[in-house]
Amino acid sequence: MMSSGETDRFPAAKQLVEERLVVWYFVAALTYLLISMLGGILVGLQLIHYNPFAGIELMAPGRWRMVHTNAIAYGFLANGFLGALHWAVPRLTLFPVASRKLSYFIFAAWQVVVLCTAGAIILGPSLQTAPWVADLAKEYGISMSLGAQGLEWGETPFWIDPLALVGLALVAFNFFVPITRVKGPMYVTLWYFMAAFVWTFLTYAMGNLMSEYTVAGTSAGAIAGLFIHDLVGLFVTPLGWGLMYYFVPILLKRPIWSHGLSLVGFWGLAFFYPLNGIHHFLYTPIPMFLQYGAVIATIAVELVVTTVIINFIGTIWGRGREAFENLPVRYFYCGMLYYFITCAQCALQVTLTFQKLIHFTDWVVGHAHLVMFGVFSMWIFGMMTYLFPRLLGRDWYSTKLCEWHFWLSASGVLVMAIDLGLAGVFQGYFWAALLPWDVSVDGSQPFWIARMLAGLSMFAGLLCFLWNLWMTWQAGEETSTQAAPAV
Numbered sequence: 001m002m003s004s005g006e007t008d009r010f011p012a013a014k015q016l017v018e019e020r021l022v023v024w025y026f027v028a029a030l031t032y033l034l035i036s037m038l039g040g041i042l043v044g045l046q047l048i049h050y051n052p053f054a055g056i057e058l059m060a061p062g063r064w065r066m067v068h069t070n071a072i073a074y075g076f077l078a079n080g081f082l083g084a085l086h087w088a089v090p091r092l093t094l095f096p097v098a099s100r101k102l103s104y105f106i107f108a109a110w111q112v113v114v115l116c117t118a119g120a121i122i123l124g125p126s127l128q129t130a131p132w133v134a135d136l137a138k139e140y141g142i143s144m145s146l147g148a149q150g151l152e153w154g155e156t157p158f159w160i161d162p163l164a165l166v167g168l169a170l171v172a173f174n175f176f177v178p179i180t181r182v183k184g185p186m187y188v189t190l191w192y193f194m195a196a197f198v199w200t201f202l203t204y205a206m207g208n209l210m211s212e213y214t215v216a217g218t219s220a221g222a223i224a225g226l227f228i229h230d231l232v233g234l235f236v237t238p239l240g241w242g243l244m245y246y247f248v249p250i251l252l253k254r255p256i257w258s259h260g261l262s263l264v265g266f267w268g269l270a271f272f273y274p275l276n277g278i279h280h281f282l283y284t285p286i287p288m289f290l291q292y293g294a295v296i297a298t299i300a301v302e303l304v305v306t307t308v309i310i311n312f313i314g315t316i317w318g319r320g321r322e323a324f325e326n327l328p329v330r331y332f333y334c335g336m337l338y339y340f341i342t343c344a345q346c347a348l349q350v351t352l353t354f355q356k357l358i359h360f361t362d363w364v365v366g367h368a369h370l371v372m373f374g375v376f377s378m379w380i381f382g383m384m385t386y387l388f389p390r391l392l393g394r395d396w397y398s399t400k401l402c403e404w405h406f407w408l409s410a411s412g413v414l415v416m417a418i419d420l421g422l423a424g425v426f427q428g429y430f431w432a433a434l435l436p437w438d439v440s441v442d443g444s445q446p447f448w449i450a451r452m453l454a455g456l457s458m459f460a461g462l463l464c465f466l467w468n469l470w471m472t473w474q475a476g477e478e479t480s481t482q483a484a485p486a487v
């Protein structure tokens, strides 16, 4: 917990934040990240013809690919963000969450949602074909899907969706109470958080209920595109940027460069991002006017993102050394650099000319890793690196291991993104030349082997972090020399 010196200086901070819960959220997040990465490694090994679990149904790479992406989104990112929110919102508003008991309930309910989804993905297809399930279905004349839903990031089975929605509504309530008690102008972080709570609930309901029950055909495609893009843009992005607007000024001990520009970024995101979804489905039977609309909205988002990046460059201007010397700040700015590269990729991807080449190729997978790991995971690692010593009241066991974590992660994901980007261009040309499918699969092998090495580097980074955390936790009495400001 917080060091005694710090508590004396800022007695209110201790009462505001339920620090034990922040630790729980972070530990849960790291556990899911570990499992998810192992799933990614399994799928990557399958693609280079080395599956250590070949023939074991429950370890089928198809199922673990779904666990890999689902557990990243709802297990790692959601838990990581919820932990950081429990730290940031009370400190920023100077009011505690609506109810600490509710916070613990949400924590438990959320783990049930993530674990049931993983269980449904892994066990569902096996249960579905089990003779006793078939007999029961025949006897009662019912047929229902026990497994996961077939929509990326919308896999949560229908019987767990209501719990997830209740959980998201309660998260919104729990944080809205302190936020609405704030008097006077509201800092941009809180704008982002409030929007994220509403948008995440709506996006989740749209993707999990509409695609399951109300739409089909190309409409379902349009909704699926909207859903998956909005999850990135209206759940992960506002929480990520909102937290950056909180942590960066605190760590640099100077205000954000331009409050006005930060609001341009927020409202630009709110207005243009929801219109982007169909850019995932260019060249599909979805009407062309919708596809063009998505292209134009994507270009608008590019401009909005540029304003946000400029604002953060302005904030660190003249103190650039801190991006090298202060590890959490380095994580944050490295994530921003990768964010900018991802957006530059987007500018290419969204043109119909380039789409013709890279559609359905590994370019997209490289892009997904760069944004999910290179940006948002790096930000969460930065927050954890900064907060764990304050939460545990102990300095890091080894700053060298912290450095290893950073460099193995930052270099691993960059190599993976470049490698898969190149793989995508090669695959696109193989297909455009109408060569047999096998040629593109064989031609991808060197890239898939390189992807494994990059993935193992990222995984080694995580192991360094986990070992460091374990050793820090094991250290005897509280030794932290770090003092955290009250807000």
Ligand code: HEM
Residues within 6 Å of the ligand: 036, 037, 038, 040, 041, 043, 044, 047, 065, 068, 069, 072, 152, 364, 365, 368, 369, 372, 373, 377, 451, 452, 454, 455, 456, 458, 459
């Ligand atoms: C040990 C490191 C990792 C390895 C080896 C790995 C490998 C893979 C593989 C093989 C796929 C399937 C690609 C395909 O369908 O062709 C995949 C998909 C994906 N991975 Fe990972 N992954 C790793 C870590 C991560 C992390 C840490 C994140 C996020 C923080 C992540 C996010 C994703 C996403 C979003 C997709 C879906 C891409 C898409 O559908 O376009 N991965 N990964």
